[in-house]
Each structure stands twice: as C-alpha cells, then as structure tokens.
Amino acid sequence: xxxxxxxxxxxxxxxxxxxxxxxxxxxxxxxxxxxxxxxxxxxxxxxxxxxxxxxxxxxxxxxxxxxxxxxxxxxxxxxxxxxxxxxxxxxxxxxxxxxxxxxxxxxxxxxxxxxxxxxxxxxxxxxxxxxxxxxxxxxxxxxxxxxxxxxxxxxxxxxxx
Amino acid sequence: xxxxxxxxxxxxxxxxxxxxxxxxxxxxxxxxxxxxxxxxxxxxxxxxxxxxxxxxxxxxxxxxxxxxxxxxxxxxxxxxxxxxxxxxxxxxxxxxxxxxxxxxxxxxxxxxxxxxxxxxxxxxxxxxxxxxxxxxxxxxxxxxxxxxxxxxxxxxxxxxxxxxxxxxxxxxxxxxxxxxxxxxxxxxxxxxxxxxxxxxxxxxxxxxxxxxxxxxxxxxxxxxxxxxxxxxxxxxxxxxxxxxxxxxxxxxxxxxxxxxxxxxxxxxxxxxxxxxxxxxxxxxxxxxxxxxxxxxxxxxxxxxxxxxxxxxxxxxxxxxxxxxxxxxxxxxxxxxxxxxxxxxxxxxxxxxxxxxxxxxxxxxxxxxxxxxxxxxxxxxxxxxxxxxxxxxxxxxxxxxxxxxxxxxxxxxxxxxxxxxx
Numbered sequence: 332x333x334x335x336x337x338x339x340x341x342x343x344x345x346x347x348x349x350x351x352x353x354x355x356x357x358x359x360x361x362x363x364x365x366x367x368x369x370x371x372x373x374x375x376x377x378x379x380x381x382x383x384x385x386x387x388x389x390x391x392x393x394x395x396x397x398x399x400x401x402x403x404x405x406x407x408x409x410x411x412x413x414x415x416x417x418x419x420x421x422x423x424x425x426x427x428x429x430x431x432x433x434x435x436x437x438x439x440x441x442x443x444x445x446x447x448x449x450x451x452x453x454x455x456x457x458x459x460x461x462x463x464x465x466x467x468x469x470x471x472x473x474x475x476x477x478x479x480x481x482x483x484x485x486x487x488x489x490x491x492x
Numbered sequence: 493x494x495x496x497x498x499x500x501x502x503x504x505x506x507x508x509x510x511x512x513x514x515x516x517x518x519x520x521x522x523x524x525x526x527x528x529x530x531x532x533x534x535x536x537x538x539x540x541x542x543x544x545x546x547x548x549x550x551x552x553x554x555x556x557x558x559x560x561x562x563x564x565x566x567x568x569x570x571x572x573x574x575x576x577x578x579x580x581x582x583x584x585x586x587x588x589x590x591x592x593x594x595x596x597x598x599x600x601x602x603x604x605x606x607x608x609x610x611x612x613x614x615x616x617x618x619x620x621x622x623x624x625x626x627x628x629x630x631x632x633x634x635x636x637x638x639x640x641x642x643x644x645x646x647x648x649x650x651x652x653x654x655x656x657x658x659x660x661x662x663x664x665x666x667x668x669x670x671x672x673x674x675x676x677x678x679x680x681x682x683x684x685x686x687x688x689x690x691x692x693x694x695x696x697x698x699x700x701x702x703x704x705x706x707x708x709x710x711x712x713x714x715x716x717x718x719x720x721x722x723x724x725x726x727x728x729x730x731x732x733x734x735x736x737x738x739x740x741x742x743x744x745x746x747x748x749x750x751x752x753x754x755x756x757x758x759x760x761x762x763x764x765x766x767x768x769x770x771x772x773x774x775x776x777x778x779x780x781x782x783x784x785x786x787x788x789x790x791x792x793x794x795x796x797x798x799x800x801x802x803x804x805x806x807x808x809x810x811x812x813x814x815x816x817x818x819x820x821x822x823x824x825x826x827x828x829x830x831x832x833x834x835x836x837x838x839x840x841x842x843x844x845x846x847x848x849x850x851x852x853x854x855x856x857x858x859x860x861x862x863x864x865x866x867x868x869x870x871x872x873x874x875x876x877x878x879x880x881x882x883x884x885x886x887x888x889x890x891x892x893x894x895x896x897x898x899x900x901x902x903x904x905x906x907x908x909x910x911x912x913x
Binding site: 337338339340341342344345349352353356357360361363364366367368369370371396397400401404407408411412415416418419422433434435436437438442443446447449454457458460461462463464465466467469470471473475 | 508511512515516519520523527594597601603604605606607608609610612615616619620622623624625626628638655656665667668669670671672673674691694695696710711712714715717718721750757833834835836837838839840841844868870871872874875
C-alpha cells in the first residue's frame with residue numbers, strides 16, 4: 332500500500348466559505364506566531380545598526396535578561412528530561428527481559444458465557460456462524476439471536492427503526 | 493517573571509505548563525524513537541515474523557457506514573497476518589449498511605456479520621463481536637479506517653511472550669488533507685498525539701489507546717468487564733480500566749491505520765468535545781481509586797490530565813481578568829495589565845518550531861514529505877492548547893452536572909472533503 336494512494340487532497344472541492352475561513356485562521360495564527368517572535372524580530376532589526384546593538388546589548392547588558400531566561404528554562408527542562416530518562420533507564424534495568432507479573436490464564440468460554448448470561452452451547456454455535464442477528468437490551472445483554480448463515484438477507488429479518 | 497500577585501502566579505502557570513510539557517514530550521518522544529522504535533532497522537512493510545501466529549479477529553463496528561464500508565473491508569482482507577477472520581457488526585444502522593455487509597460477505601468468505609437489531613452504541617457492538625469471536629486476540633478498527641496490510645503483524649508481536657500486555661494501540665494517519673482542518677490535524681497527530689503517546693510509554697502508562705486502531709487480549713477485557721457502555725469515549729475508559737488492573741498497554745507506531753477526520757468546524761468541535769468529556773469522565777470515575785500505592789504508575793497520567801484541566805481554567809480566568817480590567821479598575825492583585833509575553837513569547841514560539849522539527853524527525857520514518865505541511869502546522873501547538881482550553885471548559889461542567897449517564901451511542905462527524913462518487 333502506497334501512502335500517497337491513501338491521501339485525499341482535493342482543495343478544489345472546498346467551498347468559497349471554507350477557503351476564506353481557512354485563510355483567515357491561517358493569517359490569525361501566523362500573526363500570533365509572529366507576535367510571539369516580536370522581541371527577536373525587533374532585536375534583529377536593531378542588530379542591523381551594530382553600534383546601537385553593541386551599546387545596548389553588550390555594554391548596557393541587555394542580553395542578560397534573555398540569557399538568564401534561557402538558563403532558567405534550560406535548568407528546568409534539564410531536570411524534567413533527566414528525571415524522565417532516569418526513570419526510563421531504571422525501568423529498563425528493573426524489568427528488561429523479564430515479566431515480573433505472572434500471566435493470566437486465557438479466558439475460557441464458560442467465563443465469557445457467564446459474563447453475557449448465555450449458555451455455552453449457544454455461544455459455541457454462534458461462534459461457528461457467519462451471519463447472525465442479535466437483539467440485546469440497553470446494557471448489551473443478549474435477548475435473542477437468529478442464525479442466518481446461508482444466503483443471508485438481513486432485510487428479511489430486520490425491521491429497522 | 494516576578495511573582496507578586498495572584499495574577500502573576502496564574503500567568504506563570506499558564507505560560508510554563510505547556511512550555512515544559514512540550515519539552516517533556518519531545519524528550520520522551522526522542523528517547524522512545526531511538527531506543528524502542530527502530531525494530532532492528534525494519535520498515536513498516538517488513539514486520540518481524542511471528543512463529544505459530546495465534547488467531548486474531550478483526551472487529552469492525554459499523555453504524556450508518558454505507559459509504560465507507562466497501563473500501564474498509566477490501567483493505568482489511570489485504571492483511572498479511574497468517575490467521576485471522578473479520579467480524580463486522582452492523583449496529584442497528586438506519587441506512588443500508590446491513591445489506592452492504594451481506595453482499596460483501598458473498599465476496600469475502602472470511603467475513604462474519606453480526607446485525608444488532610437496535611442501535612446500542614460502539615461498546616455493545618464490540619462486546620457482542622468479542623463474544624462470538626473464537627480468538628483470544630481482537631483487533632478493533634473503525635468502519636471508515638483503512639488498515640495497513642502489516643498492521644496486525646506489528647501489533648501482535650507485543651502479545652507474544654508478554655503475558656501482561658492487554659492492548660496495543662496503533663498509529664492513526666490522517667487521509668483527508670484538502671482543507672486547513674485536515675492539514676492541521678496531520679500536524680496534530682504527528683507533532684502532538686504521537687509525541688504524547690511515546691512520552692507516556694516512557695512514564696509506563698498511557699492516557700488512552702486510539703479507538704480507531706487497537707488490539708486487545710480478550711482475557712484482559714474479560715477481567716475488567718469489557719468496554720464501558722455509559723461513557724462518551726470507550727477508548728479512554730477501557731485504557732484506564734485495563735491499566736488500573738495492572739495490565740500493560742503498548743504503542744506500536746509501525747501499525748499504521750489511515751483514518752478520515754472531520755473537516756468542518758462543527759464536526760471537529762463535536763469530536764473534540766466528546767474526547768474532553770471522556771477524559772473528564774475517566775478522571776472522575778477512576779481518579780479516587782488511584783490513591784493507593786499499588787496504582788502509583790497511573791499517577792503521572794492522572795496528574796498530567798488534572799494539571800491540564802486546571803491550566804484551561806486558569807487561561808480562561810486570565811483572559812476574563814484582562815478583559816474586565818479594560819473596563820473596570822480591579823484590585824492590584826487581580827490586575828492583568830498585559831498579555832504581551834515578551835521574551836517568554838519568543839521561547840514559546842521557538843518551542844513550537846522545535847516541537848514540529850522533532851515530530852518531523854520522528855515521523856518521517858512513516859510518511860515522507862510531511863515538511864510540505866510545515867506552513868500549516870508550525871503554529872498548530874498554539875491552536876492545540878486553545879482548543880484544549882475551550883473543550884475542557886465546556887466538557888467539565890457537562891460531565892459534572894449531567895442528569896443521566898451517556899448512552900455511549902454516537903455517530904461519526906463528517907469525514908472530510910471527498911469526491912462524491
């Protein structure tokens with residue numbers, strides 16, 4: 332299966348209103364993103380005049396706020412990432428290659444029958460069928476099952492609501 | 493940021509929570525990718541061979557799916573797994589889904605069909621299918637999803653030799669990308685949902701399986717009473733039930749499943765609101781039972797979710813205070829003089845970009861050319877947090893103050909822009 336066969340990309344099928352709303356939202360969010368970058372953009376523009384940049388950012392120490400901020404973030408991110416990776420390593424060391432918990436026995440048909448309040452013979456029969464009509468109550472308990480294995484025509488049996 | 497007033501604390505939390513979660517997800521995602529995801533250099537179309545492959549039933553609950561069914565069934569029978577059958581459940585559809593299934597059965601002898609006489613919801617449809625299935629392993633997909641031919645093989649390898657694995661969730665990929673909503677959801681599934689799942693696997697527990705493609709061990713389902721019927725999202729509910737019962741849930745990114753997502757704003761809102769309701773329900777239903785040391789592995793999942801709920805309300809409060817402050821003079825400690833984030837905003841924008849780059853790095857293994865969506869995706873983490881805020885603010889009171897349990901019945905929203913045949 333080729334990925335490109337699965338992808339549906341038909342912008343030509345969009346309605347005018349969908350296109351304009353999308354355009355509006357895209358503009359809004361790009362605006363929001365650029366707004367967030369504003370100090371960096373201002374700085375870039377400012378940096379083009381290098382004397383002023385040097386005076387304010389280096390001599391007067393304007394860079395310190397940003398550097399301090401980055402150091403604080405890096406510290407928190409380092410602690411979080413370190414804790415997560417340490418946790419991963421500890422788990423790998425403790426559990427790698429072994430399952431501490433014992434397996435649970437495979438559910439047998441009797442347990443399933445008890446859960447669904449149906450008898451074993453019926454479930455065994457239904458499991459061999461390829462077409463069934465099942466009536467249940469609101470809680471999913473089976474009320475009635477009709478087997479229509481051969482030449483199924485559901486419309487003969489069902490009255491749709 | 494000086495923390496002098498209540499407003500300052502709120503602003504700090506509103507800003508720092510998504511920022512640091514983003515780095516935690518990226519870190520977890522990268523670790524998972526390079527430590528667990530390589531699969532010995534195998535590609536998606538080359539899953540490891542499974543000796544004595546146990547039988548698998550692929551369950552497909554269908555409700556009014558006449559338009560999608562034929563394609564779904566056709567692809568499901570392209571599975572390369574050795575021993576499987578397919579059980580499609582017509583959940584009391586009011587269109588001709590039942591007739592289409594009966595016709596398809598003539599074409600595909602391994603297709604078994606169960607018609608529910610009345611519409612009972614996805615959970616009941618899955619339960620009945622599990623009851624009539626002979627297999628211990630059940631792969632559940634939605635009726636509008638297309639399963640990659642190797643998906644079952646990739647998922648099944650986790651069950652073999654790991655008796656405590658109850659479920660394996662696959663990797664949903666968005667098919668419909670015609671509109672802005674389609675494109676940004678490509679970004680969301682890649683840069684947020686995929687990263688979160690990987691990072692949560694590093695904690696050891698995940699918030700939810702993807703209901704659209706997930707494999708289960710029937711014995712585990714039997715122990716926890718199968719899928720819950722009175723919940724907005726059966727997948728979140730079953731994930732919490734299984735993990736609280738000490739079962740493991742794995743993520744298999746190689747198990748690809750192509751899905752259709754809503755491409756209308758109403759459809760997207762309805763879907764996201766339902767997801768948020770499901771999360772709030774799970775936290776309320778199971779949160780109390782997690783207060784024991786034996787359940788400690790779920791604490792991170794619960795904490796992450798509770799923090800995100802608190803975050804949503806704090807963001808809403810900040811916006812309200814800021815707006816009110818424009819018209820009324822508030823006490824100083826409640827004043828939000830400005831929403832301008834300054835250098836913090838630059839860091840946030842850099843984080844958006846970095847998160848996207850990381851997801852591109854991780855996801856390019858499964859889909860080439862994702863960079864083409866860069867223009868649409870790069871700001872999506874901002875939108876994600878906004879959608880999260882809105883849906884949680886609406887969902888939490890809906891769940892807390894509702895008068896009756898949900899029925900568990902829901903219809904898929906729109907399936908995007910497609911060429912009408």
